[in-house]
Amino acid sequence: MHLGALFISHHVLTSGSVRETARRFELSPSTVSTAIRHLETELAFKLTERASGELVTLLASGRVLEGLEPITAAIGELGQFAGHDAAAADAYEAWASRIPLKIVTIERFLEVADQGSINRAARRLRLGQPQLSLQLANLEKFLGGRLFERQAQGSVLTEEGRRAYQIFTAISQAWNDLKSSADERYRRAARSLRIGSIIPTGSESWVARCLGSLVSEWNARRSNNAISLVSMTADDLREALKSGRIDVAILDSVFGLESFRHRQLLQTDMVVIAPPDSTGTTVADLVAGHAICMPSPRTGLGHAAMAFSDERAPDRRLRSRDITAADSLPVIVDLVANHGYVSFLGRVSAMPIADKVRIVDLDEHLPMSYHVAFNHRKAAADACAVIIEAAARLTSEAVAQTMARAEARESAA
The missing domain is CATH 1.10.10.10 (Winged helix-like DNA-binding domain superfamily/Winged helix DNA-binding domain)
Structure with missing residues (x-):
C-alpha cells in the first residue's frame, strides 16, 4: 500500500x-x-x-x-x-497524493535501524542485501538526505535518519493497528456461516421459526462457525449463492442452481389468501373481484401464482391495480389483510396468519416445494441438516394443530 x-x-x-x-x-x-x-x-x-x-x-x-x-x-x-x-x-x-513510498519499504527501513546493520536486517527479512540496499538508497533519494552512516560495525542513523525514524514509526504503528482490526474481522468473517432465506411472512412463520431453531441448536453445540442471517428475494438468493456471498439458501425454487447441492425442505400446496371480509368462494370469484399482489414472477411462488390466476380470470377489470413484484411477504400480508388485495401462498406459510386473512383452497391441487441449497463447506451441509430437521418438526406440529382445530370445530358443531 x-x-x-x-x-x-x-x-x-x-x-x-x-x-x-x-x-x-x-x-x-x-x-x-x-x-x-x-x-x-x-x-x-x-x-x-x-x-x-x-x-x-x-x-x-x-x-x-x-x-x-x-x-x-x-x-x-x-x-x-x-x-x-x-x-x-x-x-x-x-x-x-502521489507519494510512491510503500508501507513495506518503511517497515524495512525501521528493521535496518533497529538491527543497526543492513546485512542482519536482510537476513531477518529474507531479502538479498543488494535489494535492501537499493530500497534504502531510493528512500534517501526521495527524502533528499542521507538516513544512515555506513560504518565498519554497521549502519547508524544520521540526524535526518532519526527524524525519519520517528515519522515512520508513527505510520507503521497506525497502519498495523488498522490492519490488526481488519485481520480479526476477516478471521471472524471466514469462520462465519452465511445463511440467506426467502423473506418470512412474519415472526411466527415457518421460515423465521426454522432459522430460530437453527441458531439455538447451532449455538448449543458450541460450533466454531458463527452464523449470520439475511433475508432477500429468491432471485437475489440465487445470485448471492453463486457469487459466494452466502453459503446456504432457503428458497422456493432451485432453478439455476444445478451446480449446487440442494435438498427438498418441505412440500405443501398453494392456497389463496383473501381479505377477512371477502365473500368469494372460488378462486375465479376472488381473482375477478380483487386486485392481486404477489412476489416477482422470477420466484417459484410468483411464477406459479401468476400463471394460475391468469388462467382463472384472463379479463379482470382490476388488472391495472395488480402488484406482481411485491417481494416483501409482510407487505403482501398487509395488503391482503387491510387493503382488499388477494394473493397466493404455500399452505404452510398461510397457516400462521389464519387470524389475519381468509385461506381459500384452490379448485385443483397445485403442489409447491421449498428447498435448501448450499455450497461445498462442511459447516453449510451441517446447517442444512439442522434446518431440514427443524422444518420437518415445525410442519408436523402445524399439521397436528390444524387437525386439533378441525376436531374442536366438529365437536362444537
Whole structure:
C-alpha cells in the first residue's frame, strides 16, 4: 500500500466523493477509485458503495477514517522533512497524493535501524542485501538526505535518519493497528456461516421459526462457525449463492442452481389468501373481484401464482391495480389483510396468519416445494441438516394443530 493511496483514501472518506477528490488533487477518478479499492482489499471489507450513481460511505468507514488520522498527520511531518510545507496547500496535496513510498519499504527501513546493520536486517527479512540496499538508497533519494552512516560495525542513523525514524514509526504503528482490526474481522468473517432465506411472512412463520431453531441448536453445540442471517428475494438468493456471498439458501425454487447441492425442505400446496371480509368462494370469484399482489414472477411462488390466476380470470377489470413484484411477504400480508388485495401462498406459510386473512383452497391441487441449497463447506451441509430437521418438526406440529382445530370445530358443531 502506498502512502499516496492512503492520503487519497483519507480525503475520499472525509469528503464522500471520488470526483471531488480527483478534482482537488488533479488526478483521474479511476486513480482515486483504485486507491479506495486497494485500501478495501488490504482491510478486507467494504468502505464505500455506489447508490444512484453517487458514492456512499459505509458505517465502517468512520472507524477507518479515525485510524488514518495519525497516518495523514505523519505524512504532513514527512512533507516538511522533504521540503513540502502543508501550509502551501495545493502544492502539498499534489505531492502527498502521489507519494510512491510503500508501507513495506518503511517497515524495512525501521528493521535496518533497529538491527543497526543492513546485512542482519536482510537476513531477518529474507531479502538479498543488494535489494535492501537499493530500497534504502531510493528512500534517501526521495527524502533528499542521507538516513544512515555506513560504518565498519554497521549502519547508524544520521540526524535526518532519526527524524525519519520517528515519522515512520508513527505510520507503521497506525497502519498495523488498522490492519490488526481488519485481520480479526476477516478471521471472524471466514469462520462465519452465511445463511440467506426467502423473506418470512412474519415472526411466527415457518421460515423465521426454522432459522430460530437453527441458531439455538447451532449455538448449543458450541460450533466454531458463527452464523449470520439475511433475508432477500429468491432471485437475489440465487445470485448471492453463486457469487459466494452466502453459503446456504432457503428458497422456493432451485432453478439455476444445478451446480449446487440442494435438498427438498418441505412440500405443501398453494392456497389463496383473501381479505377477512371477502365473500368469494372460488378462486375465479376472488381473482375477478380483487386486485392481486404477489412476489416477482422470477420466484417459484410468483411464477406459479401468476400463471394460475391468469388462467382463472384472463379479463379482470382490476388488472391495472395488480402488484406482481411485491417481494416483501409482510407487505403482501398487509395488503391482503387491510387493503382488499388477494394473493397466493404455500399452505404452510398461510397457516400462521389464519387470524389475519381468509385461506381459500384452490379448485385443483397445485403442489409447491421449498428447498435448501448450499455450497461445498462442511459447516453449510451441517446447517442444512439442522434446518431440514427443524422444518420437518415445525410442519408436523402445524399439521397436528390444524387437525386439533378441525376436531374442536366438529365437536362444537
